[in-house]
Amino acid sequence: MSKPDVLAVAKLHPFYLKALESVYTVHDRTHVTDPAAFTALAPRIVGVAGTGEASVPGSLLAQLPHAKVVSVFGVGYDGVDVAAAIAQGIPVTHTPDVLTDDVADLAMGLVLSVGRTIPQADQFVRAGQWPSGPMALGRKVSGARLGIVGLGRIGKAIARRASGFGMSIAYTARTEKTDSGFQFFPSATALAAQVDFLVVITPGGAGTKHLINADVLKALGPRGFLINVARGSVVDEQALVDALQNGTIAGAGLDVFANEPQVPEVLRGLRNVVLTPHMASATTETRQAMADLAFANMQAGTSGTPLRTPVPECAALTK
């Protein structure tokens, strides 16, 4: 008997792909590579597999009359047109919680990297510069003031780790979390003005586009550092480059970019940045857990059993 067909809308992680291939025939981005073949295939597609960065527009979903689920390998799903999916009765799922620790770990790694100039120090030693003089002094992290933009699952995990470093913690979010014990600021600008390290960990999409703009960076100031582990779209990248070049802020640690995997040459050439390739959840353990959960959601969706982790907007759709 032939296996049911699913469409992969992005290059899938091997763990997720392998699990899917045990049950389904996976069509890798056929809608992009072979539109004619896709026209014939589309009515057979029962599920859509994506990543946190993948694009699933309503125009694609409209061509899939028998799709029963969109299963995203990632917690962020800003590339999915959720309203169109709901209108078509297709629930969207994601992989929250299982990656929270890793993303919080990398956020703290970037805080330490930019504050203590760890990558620059590594280069300094490798280049044989140590004998000819000491490096410039770094910025003390323990006891510094941390601002978190987005106090959700990952934001709270960052706060727990930062507490261990004796940092004072403040945050902004759409709503105040009175039980958090942390100081709330109603805007990113107000928060930035009061902290040394500003960590961004909101969802992407229209609601947060360029939330971190020139005004926020000015408020962060010449001794302040920006860390972005959210989405590239949340930061106005040109304003950030300007701020880094002009000394408006001290430096930045960036895991995500506006046009991934392209990173502007000007950003790559700056000394006061630490850059990582969207790898905050990229450990063997976590990628396996994400694959297991994304696969379980795909199986549940295509077999009509309860979904493990629908996105909040689709919770009612799956009752």
Ligand code: NAP
């Ligand atoms: P979450 O639990 O839903 O938390 C999101 C937080 O962002 C919430 O506190 C929310 O505020 C806040 N927020 C939303 N819109 C906002 C706005 N306009 N202004 C200020 N705050 C806003 O999500 P999570 O699990 O922590 O994940 C957060 C995001 O991290 C994901 O959506 C994804 O984009 C990113 N991420 C990146 C990586 C990576 O590899 N770099 C990995 C995983 C996740 P309220 O609480 O008031 O609603």
Ligand code: 8YV
């Ligand atoms: C992943 C992410 O790198 O969960 C997210 O939202 O951005 C990351 O965990 C991504 O989804 C896998 O491509």
